[in-house]
Amino acid sequence: MLAKVLSASVIGMDASLIDVEVDIFLGVPMINIVGLADTAVKESKERVKSGILNSEYEFPLRRITVNLAPADIKKEGPVFDLPIALGIMAATEQIPQDKLQDYIVAGELSLTGEIRRINGALLIAICARNLGKKGVILPQDNASEAAIVDGIDVLPVSNLNQVVDFIKGREDIEPKVRSINITENGHLEPDFSEVKGQGYVKRALEVASAGGHNILLIGPPGSGKTMLASRLPSILPKLTLDEAIEVTKVYSVAGMLRSGESLITSRPFREPHHTISHAGLIGGGSYPRPGEVSLAHNGVLFLDEFPEFAKSVLQVLRQPLEEGRVTISRAAGSLTYPARFMLVGAMNPCPCGQLGDRVKQCICNPHSIQRYRGRISGPLLDRIDIHVEVPRLTKEELLKSQEGEKSATIKDRIEMTRAIQANRFNALNEKIKQGDGHGRSILTNSQMKAREVKEFCSLTPQASSFLEASIDKLGLSGRAFERVLKVARTIADLAGQNRIEVENIAEAVQYRTMDRQYF
């Protein structure tokens, strides 16, 4: 007899419906799974068999063919264990089929018949809603994330018996209720007030966060670069619900949500090691997974020891930095993952790391320092608006400094500045929306292109001649010009000014450490 169960497969950032068809007929007892399935799917027959038997149901000693349709989509992972098991039981008339058609089913079986968590449950739930299904049957551990989706019943199940009882109508399963609370668990997060001194660096980080500018921290080991960077999420504006869902989707696909976690409410902070590969950074693999840039979506990507990353790995950062997404092309097709993040790089000032230190002597010569800094290519440096030195504090300074501002205070200022920017780009974004839809919307000053810079960053004649003089005198490269203007715009916004003043330009120029000349 033939049975059909609905399931879904996650490809990129979408899930598509998969029909799991099970046919049982006379022949040598065996299971055959067809339909472009990977090893994890093929192995499911063993789990399904034990799962059914250990739940004290009957497993047919016949020839079983399982077809995963459509057959041209690659299927991966153990999500089809549960639908295959249900399909076999329906085909042997141990359970009725009609009720199954209203639900999308996914879950991994253990040999005991327990149901384990899967990846991408949120996307599967979204797929069910888009198809107008009544609900989804998902592992207990995944129910919280899937419950974010409105308008469908998310039925959490923990073992095969429970599912069977539900389908037979012997028992009801309480749908998981959506629980979203974007609360601030402020005292748990690291706070800026814990960092002593470093007022200048904190200011630079504030400017960077306010305008969404990428930033490069240059300082000796132990000066607190990592400490400062890890506190960035605490001053970034709160995630909006839409942003939070986007982030949660990525983490759902990557299988990185904690059990029972519903929505990711704090901005991600990702800190990959410098030995990371291309695929690890931007995503990929034969069954593509989101990389670190996507896991840092709407958050912070922190690259410590920036010049130590392989040159080619840093080069692949250019697309996401430019477009806010990554496209992974394979022979089988191409996928797009979101990747709009704030890049924070950290590096030593010189190969030995001691340059500018008050206690230890640097042993590098100026040429090797320039070579070391040259490892960060021009085009990449081009996309980092702010460079700032992080000095190592002496013991006295550490003891003497008072506690700094709380993150919450800084965050208030940043949210205000973001509102000013949203206002500025509103009309523009409307126009883009009405246009052909290929335009990109602008949320922060850092995303401005040459045209917008010209429109929104007009200078007083005074400021303009000051900028010219400083570019001339400091030997700033041409690419610095536009960067300085954007950062100056953000600084003016932070001060609530309409016009860009000389001071704003001056501060922005001070943040161009890497492409100026030195004494």
Add this chain to the structure above:
Amino acid sequence: MKDVRKYWLGIKMAPALRYRQYVLAEAAGGPCELWEATAKELTDLGLSANVAHQTVAFRNSLDLDEEYSKLGKAGIRIVTDGDDEYPWLLKQAINYPRAILVKGKLQGYDHAVAIVGSRRATALGKAFSFEIAEALGQEGVAVVSGAARGIDTAAHWGAVEAGGITFGILGCGLDVIYPPENRKLFREIEQHGALISEYPPGTAPLPMNFPARNRIVAGMCQGIVVVEAGERSGALITADFALEYGRDVFAVPGNSKQQNSRGANKLIKQGAFLVESADDILDILGIERSTRLKQYNLSQREIALLDNLGWEAKRMDEILRDTNESVAIVAALLLSLEISGFIKKDLSGCYLRVR
């Protein structure tokens, strides 16, 4: 009349002739004679038979005309002691080089002072070097130095900044940029004076070239200023040459506990003039000071910040702490001071007052 310059180039390029070039040339009766000498004549001059044959072989394998025209194309010329433009001060030194390679112009000054010191200089030392050189440059005194890292580089920049004349004496070929980060400085020196070397193009900056280079530094000036020098610094070798040539030696005193000040302090103990500013040098050398002093238009706040900065290199956060001003204001003041040349920023991100 044969062009002796071409033969000097040949002699400088020949490995066996190079090290005793001036003695040999004199003994042979001139550079042309030395270059065209037969193996027999060379042995008569005191070379071993083996070396003489090697030299003849080298001469036959070298296309001297070709090399000489390449030199011209690179903008390098050879100046001999017979030329008018040959530095008159240098000619009065014992062991002066009979021919030097020059890129730039050698004339246009009445006085010259050398500024030398450690390659591993402190920020303060570099600032001092810069300040003296700038003041000397403004008075039309040529600043001579070795174009090495640290004190030398700061001295050249000071002279360049003042629009004065400066000579960089190299211990390598004029086409070799050493230290490599000084590429831009070398261009500036060529425009504000000249790069000078005793060595043919392509010569690497070998350690043994530098003491010989130092004798030219000492020979080209009326006095030398040692800004920062360790106990065994090359700057002390230069000072020795200066004494030998009868030139004045000046030294800038340093902190007695610092390695880097030992050399300069030792010179003072031995009787060198103690220097606190460019005025001291000008007074002792008897150079008239021009009345035109540069007028600076600094705002009250800029002056206050300069006072606050003092002569120590300071980091941005230290300046912020000491001034109690906002980042925006301090950034603006620092930048405008930097544009008007009062402060500089070094590789480590420290700000440094230079005048």
